[in-house]
Amino acid sequence: MGSLDTERATIGWAAKDPSGILSPYTYTLRNTGAEDVYIKVLYCGICHTDIHQIKNDLGMSNYPMVPGHEVVGEVKEVGSEVSNFKVGDKVGVGVLVGCCRNCRPCEADVEQYCNKKIWSYNDVYTDGKPTQGGFAESMVVDQKFVVKIPDGMALEQAAPLLCAGVTVFSPLSHFGLKQSGLRGGILGLGGVGHMGVLIAKAMGHHVTVISSSDKKRVEAMEHLGADQYLVSSDATRMQEAADSLDYIIDTVPANHPLEPYLSLLKLDGKLILTGVINTPMQFLTPMVMLGKSLYLPLSINDYISRSNSIKTTLRIETIQRTSMLLVMVALFLTLFFFFLSQLLIFYFLSFPEFFFVGAILCREKGNHGELHWEHEGDKGNA
Numbered sequence: 001m002g003s004l005d006t007e008r009a010t011i012g013w014a015a016k017d018p019s020g021i022l023s024p025y026t027y028t029l030r031n032t033g034a035e036d037v038y039i040k041v042l043y044c045g046i047c048h049t050d051i052h053q054i055k056n057d058l059g060m061s062n063y064p065m066v067p068g069h070e071v072v073g074e075v076k077e078v079g080s081e082v083s084n085f086k087v088g089d090k091v092g093v094g095v096l097v098g099c100c101r102n103c104r105p106c107e108a109d110v111e112q113y114c115n116k117k118i119w120s121y122n123d124v125y126t127d128g129k130p131t132q133g134g135f136a137e138s139m140v141v142d143q144k145f146v147v148k149i150p151d152g153m154a155l156e157q158a159a160p161l162l163c164a165g166v167t168v169f170s171p172l173s174h175f176g177l178k179q180s181g182l183r184g185g186i187l188g189l190g191g192v193g194h195m196g197v198l199i200a201k202a203m204g205h206h207v208t209v210i211s212s213s214d215k216k217r218v219e220a221m222e223h224l225g226a227d228q229y230l231v232s233s234d235a236t237r238m239q240e241a242a243d244s245l246d247y248i249i250d251t252v253p254a255n256h257p258l259e260p261y262l263s264l265l266k267l268d269g270k271l272i273l274t275g276v277i278n279t280p281m282q283f284l285t286p287m288v289m290l291g292k293s294l295y296l297p298l299s300i301n302d303y304i305s306r307s308n309s310i311k312t313t314l315r316i317e318t319i320q321r322t323s324m325l326l327v328m329v330a331l332f333l334t335l336f337f338f339f340l341s342q343l344l345i346f347y348f349l350s351f352p353e354f355f356f357v358g359a360i361l362c363r364e365k366g367n368h369g370e371l372h373w374e375h376e377g378d379k380g381n382a
């Protein structure tokens, strides 16, 4: 038997400054408490918010920081009060790992509005230690914030549902936009946009992808099954499409004008902002009610089950970290698929023991879309 620290040591890929470089970082996890689930991480999605946090774009990053909030893993140990999970279960963890449990939002099962909610990483847990996310070998998470992955669902498919998926599903559900026959717009075709097209199509909606250029037309129409493609700079087509949409899910994670998209909405149409944007946004047109993206942890179970039943298959790229060769192949595939705006999933089978430097391009093109991974101690060589 080793010490508690030895037993709970884990290793993650941490940002140690805003450079965008992730490197191995060893830290300790708390012992499995009565309400806790100890999880071996198998897959973790990369969300654009991870990139914002790694690079301190939001001005609130604390280092070292192990990102990752689309976590899928296997239960290795459960606390004495845990009844919903058992060893061997496949489970997921999203953006939250704690809340006060007593306030009005907590009692209404909308913990995302709790003033004392605890984020999966870059936050401080009740024991005073930093929370660390899913780019790691393992996590210890309160059972309230763990969801079961249904039998038969591919685990790598489940990971993006835990943030990108619920980011789309939750507002459609909250704003009464789940019925078939609606006409929806998806603005931006990155990870969340990709998910938006698939979920909206699965709900029976007529889906228009709106993008700043023609580059993603084939991806939208042929690969994802969108019904229409609209280039936002094409004034004639934008004018023709005015007053045609019941909702738009705006996934653009950077400041942009809203008026062109508000004009596409029908009366009482809804523009749903899901991108994390670090500067104030402005708009002049008060003709619609602006909704905001909701993360509903307790709706994830229902949502995950539904996702399994509708058999939506996500287009993802999985990177397995087992050997240098595989890393390089994965890098090549990642660079290739980057241009198709794929979702990326990291498979934490093992950490390579040798030095490597890899550039992993993430699913959102832009200044924040590049991360570097390097071995501890060789930062100067990058």
Ligand SMILES: [Zn+2]
Residues within 6 Å of the ligand: 047, 048, 049, 050, 069, 163, 164
């Ligand atoms: Zn996210």
Ligand SMILES: [Zn+2]
Residues within 6 Å of the ligand: 099, 100, 101, 102, 103, 104, 105, 106, 111, 114, 115, 116, 117
């Ligand atoms: Zn609360």
